Amino acid sequence: MNADTPRHYTVTELTRRIKQVLEAGFTSVVVVGEISNLKQHSSGHVYFTLKDENSQLSAVLWRSRVQHVAVMPRDGMKVIVSGRITVYEVRGTYQIDVASISPLGAGELQMAFERLKEKLAAEGLFQRDRKKPLPEYPERIGIVTSRTGAVLHDMVHVFRRRFPALTLVLVPVRVQGAGAAEEIARAVRDLNACGTVDVIIVARGGGSLEDLWAFNEEVVARSIFSSRIPVVSAVGHEVDFTIADFVADLRAPTPSAAAEIVVKDRAAVLEILRDFAYTMHESLVSRVAQHREHIGYLLKSHAFNRPVDLLHSHSQHIDELTRSMGAFAAHRFALAASQMKGAGQRLAALDPGMTLKRGYTMVRKDGRIISTASHLRAQDDVTISFHDGDVSSKIL
């Protein structure tokens, strides 16, 4: 280009040049401001102006993003907007193409909280049956928190006291301010991609609703929900509830409490190990005593020459037979008893005593019953039986 003759742009060329420079220079910006002049077009796109005391910035929220923003923009609302700068060539204006809107004031935050909570609940992110159980004895624990501040120190202290046989893998993140939510979400994803820890604790100390806000952001909620590794949330104080708490597999009231919950007390585990050793020893001693007794019995028994397992299988067979016989015999007894009763009645009918009672007599000679007159001769000694006694007689 010749330096003496400045280049003449057409308006379109210059605008295009400005567009290239601006759009390349502001691909990702975060800006704080108050919303004014908000218009929702019939197309569904939302246009507004972001302003502070001295300046203003046009903003456009495309219809496709409306349902994804944390809070619906309203006039007068203080917000943090992230997006990129675009140039609208037709008018020669620039604007921010809104990717996300986060509320800034307490009232707006509360609204955004409720809105996201409702949305994620409807999607099933808080469902009990989606929660993963924590490992009983984690050996490697991922910790997503700030590298500075007391939280990490407090947790390390609890771990060292309770169960020091651990490796803690810290993923340092900012826990508040612009971009904190994205860092926390990325940390959870990285720990999953890396796959070297058994459980993840996402932690932050106490603070205001604004301070804790990163843990109410959708990106954090989704990263926790997608984690293969169980996640414990430990944000703020006991009274503070965040969206992260609802999605996490377990909510701990504070970071120190999370450390207490995640690992067992070493002294208690050592006690269990001692119990185990004792129980094993006792079991074996009594087992050996049993065997000694059993061998003594076998030596004395007639079956000594038989192989022991044959004996076992026989005795088991007998046990089975005895069991099944028990049931069978009971049935047979009942049957036999009823048969006996019938037989008894029939026998009673045949009792000669009953016949004698009706006036008949019975004649015996030499103890044998005489049923025919031709068997008797004169001078035979016979016994005549009545129902109430016998009479000795001689045949004439």
Place this chain on the structure above:
Amino acid sequence: MAPKKREQNLPTFEESLKRLEDIVGRLERGDVPLEESLRLYEEGLQLSKACSERLSQAELILKRLSKNADGAFEELDEEEKE
């Protein structure tokens, strides 16, 4: 180098403890042959000793996850700040 998941072939503490629990249960029920009982007892004793030692001797290790230029994960030693 990406950090290894575990030292190869070394059971985790939880696995060792589960195995130990299983052995104790079987010895208590006494439903294994005597030979097997003796073998289990020996294994159980070793496990309980190894677990106790692992608990008593280990010192807490603090690492920091970091991604190197190739995008691979590394665990670096992390100084604990007071």
